[in-house]
Amino acid sequence: xxxxxxxxxxxxxxxxxxxxxxxxxxxxxxxxxxxxxxxxxxxxxxxxxxxxxxxxxxxxxxxxxxxxxxxxxxxxxxxxxxxxxxxxxxxxxxxxxxxxxxxxxxxxxxxxxxxxxxxxxxxxxxxxxxxxxxxxxxxxxxxxxxxxxxxxxxxxxxxxxxxxxxxxxxxxxxxxxxxxxxxxxxxxxxxxxxxxxxxxxxxxxxxxxxxxxxxxxxxxxxxxxxxxxxxxxxxxxxxxxxxxxxxxxxxxxxxxxxxxxxxxxxxxxxxxxxxxxxxxxxxxxxxxxxxxxxxxxxxxxxxxxxxxxxxxxxxxxxxxxxxxxxxxxxxxxxxxxxxxxxxxxxxxxxxxxxxxxxx
Ligand SMILES: Cc1ncc(COP(=O)(O)O)c(C=O)c1O
Numbered sequence: 001x002x003x004x005x006x007x008x009x010x011x012x013x014x015x016x017x018x019x020x021x022x023x024x025x026x027x028x029x030x031x032x033x034x035x036x037x038x039x040x041x042x043x044x045x046x047x048x049x050x051x052x053x054x055x056x057x058x059x060x061x062x063x064x065x066x067x068x069x070x071x072x073x074x075x076x077x078x079x080x081x082x083x084x085x086x087x088x089x090x091x092x093x094x095x096x097x098x099x100x101x102x103x104x105x106x107x108x109x110x111x112x113x114x115x116x117x118x119x120x121x122x123x124x125x126x127x128x129x130x131x132x133x134x135x136x137x138x139x140x141x142x143x144x145x146x147x148x149x150x151x152x153x154x155x156x157x158x159x160x161x162x163x164x165x166x167x168x169x170x171x172x173x174x175x176x177x178x179x180x181x182x183x184x185x186x187x188x189x190x191x192x193x194x195x196x197x198x199x200x201x202x203x204x205x206x207x208x209x210x211x212x213x214x215x216x217x218x219x220x221x222x223x224x225x226x227x228x229x230x231x232x233x234x235x236x237x238x239x240x241x242x243x244x245x246x247x248x249x250x251x252x253x254x255x256x257x258x259x260x261x262x263x264x265x266x267x268x269x270x271x272x273x274x275x276x277x278x279x280x281x282x283x284x285x286x287x288x289x290x291x292x293x294x295x296x297x298x299x300x301x302x303x304x305x306x307x308x309x310x311x312x313x314x315x316x317x318x319x320x321x322x323x324x325x326x327x328x329x330x331x332x333x334x335x336x337x338x339x340x341x342x343x344x345x346x347x348x349x350x351x352x353x354x355x356x357x358x359x
Contacts (some may be wrong), residue, residue, distance in 0.1 A: 011121065026322035027349055029340040032162075032190075032297050034218040036267040036343070042260055049252050059248045066251050066258075070226055073261050074212065077203050081234035084246045088189060088213040088225025092156075093119050095185060095209075095227065097240040099153045100125055104182075107152035109138060111163065111330040113187065116156040128152065131332065136164040136291055136299075140172040144179055153182040159198070160190045163326060163338045165293030167194055177205050183233065187211040190295035192268040193275065202229055209233050214254065216296055217264045224254050271296050275341045281351050287358045297340045302358070309335030315357035321350050 005013065021030060038046065067082045076082055085091035092115050096106065100123035108116045110129025120127040130146045133139050147155070155176065160167040177184045184207055186198045191212065199210050209229030214222065224246065227237065257264065278298055282290045289301045302309040306327075313325035323340070326333035339350060 021322060023322050026317070026320055027342065027346050028322055029342050029346060029350055030322045030324045030338075031220075032216055032295070032340045033220045034216065034264075034267055034271065034296075035341075035346060036218055036270075038218070038257075039263060042257070042263060046253055046256050049256050050249065053248050053252055055248065057248070058244045059246060059251055061243050063246050063251055066246070066255055067226075069255055069258050071228075073258050074226075074228070075199060076228045077200055079230075080202055080228050081231045083227045083234050083237050083241065085225045085227070085241075086245050086247075086250070087215060087223045088187070088211050088227075089115055090245065091211055091225045091227045091237075092116065092187075093122075094237045094240045095183075095211075096120060096123050096125070096154065098237050099183065101153065104153035105150045106154045106156070107143075107146065107150060108156040108158075109143065109161065109168075111136075111333055112156065113158050113162045113189075116158075125154075126150075132161075132164070134332070136161070136166055136332075138168040138172055140169075140175060143176060147176070147179055147181065151181050155180050155182070155184045156187060157184065158187040158189065159196075160194050160294045162189065162295070163297075163299055163324070163333065163336070164291055165190075165295045165297055165299050165338075166291060167196060167294045170196060173198070177208050180207055182207065184208050185211050185227070189213045189216060192217050192265070193272050193296045194294040196294075199228065206230065214258070214264075217268050219254065219257060219264075222250050222253050222257070224250055268296075271341050274344060274347055278339070278341060278347055278351070285355060285358060288354075297338050299336055299338050302335045302337065304335065306334060309337055312354070312357040313337055316350075316353040319353040319356065321353040323350070 063084050070082050085094060096119040104125050105128060106120040106125050107128045109132050117127045128146060128150050130143045157173055159173060188197055188210055191197050202208055202210055209227050211227045213225040275293060282300060287303050291299045302312045309327045310325055316323060324338040326336040
């Protein structure tokens with residue numbers, strides 16, 4: 001197979017494909033999914049909808065009905081538009097493609113969500129990751145200075161941030177939006193657990209759009225994300241979208257579930273209460289530093305030499321609990337584990353495994 005070696009980009013050959021651990025048989029607390037399934041009555045209604053779909057037809061390319069429903073239930077400001085993606089991952093791709101002019105620079109705090117950098121690389125754009133402070137708070141002055149130096153066309157702010165879990169101060173994010181020479185995307189994947197949002201403020205700025213996903217509120221398998229903003233931005237992103245990107249299945253299921261959003265909201269509220277409980281329990285554990293979270297996960301650092309985090313991760317795995325291990329990735333995250341909030345039972349099992357792994 002030398003032909004592939006000649007044809008495929010050298011940097012792609014040097015990469016490894018996005019790794020997702022095999023979670024079969026584990027208590028799965030690694031990728032910030034909702035631990036809750038649908039109530040039986042709603043699952044049945046979804047089944048009826050799916051049974052009546054026309055699988056022989058392409059989806060309606062504008063997905064008009066779903067977009068209008070999202071505008072309504074997610075309180076998108078009047079006059080703003082919505083673009084749908086197969087997960088917000090795909091929206092990140094579309095936005096990056098749309099700004100990928102010669103000389104464009106992409107910037108984000110670091111560490112943050114990996115796909116911001118990955119798509120910049122795919123579109124051959126320089127990516128500047130501006131380091132957070134050691135406690136993962138935003139170094140606002142450093143970020144503002146980096147914007148002056150690099151003049152980014154595109155700035156990503158995950159709010160709250162992944163994998164650190166903290167929301168940056170609203171006033172600091174606002175300073176970044178005002179000072180940015182180009183587009184700022186506020187990625188609110190964890191907004192259902194945070195409360196604070198920039199959504200109502202989109203119309204205050206001519207360079208702001210808000211990215212969201214339904215993945216964290218019980219619909220990760222549906223694969224649906226959206227970006228909301230002034231039509232001037234959204235109409236341009238739309239040109240980089242694959243014509244039928246959201247399947248008839250995803251569209252129909254999302255409509256049914258978002259019409260019943262109260263069910264998903266109630267589940268998210270339990271997750272928030274469980275997170276607060278988890279934070280209190282983690283505070284009582286020795287050998288661990290936890291970082292403030294407004295998301296459906298908590299980032300912790302295992303105290304000790306290099307390898308301490310991986311040892312705890314492996315010991316938890318042996319007890320049947322899968323969390324996310326960040327050692328070996330971004331250096332600021334060495335010995336860090338990200339604990340997704342699960343059901344009360346799963347959280348108890350996770351804490352027990354963590355305690356025993358630390359002892
Ligand atoms: C900050 C952030 N943005 C976007 C995503 C992508 O979500 P999805 O593609 O499931 O919509 C994630 C997933 O974990 C995330 O953490």
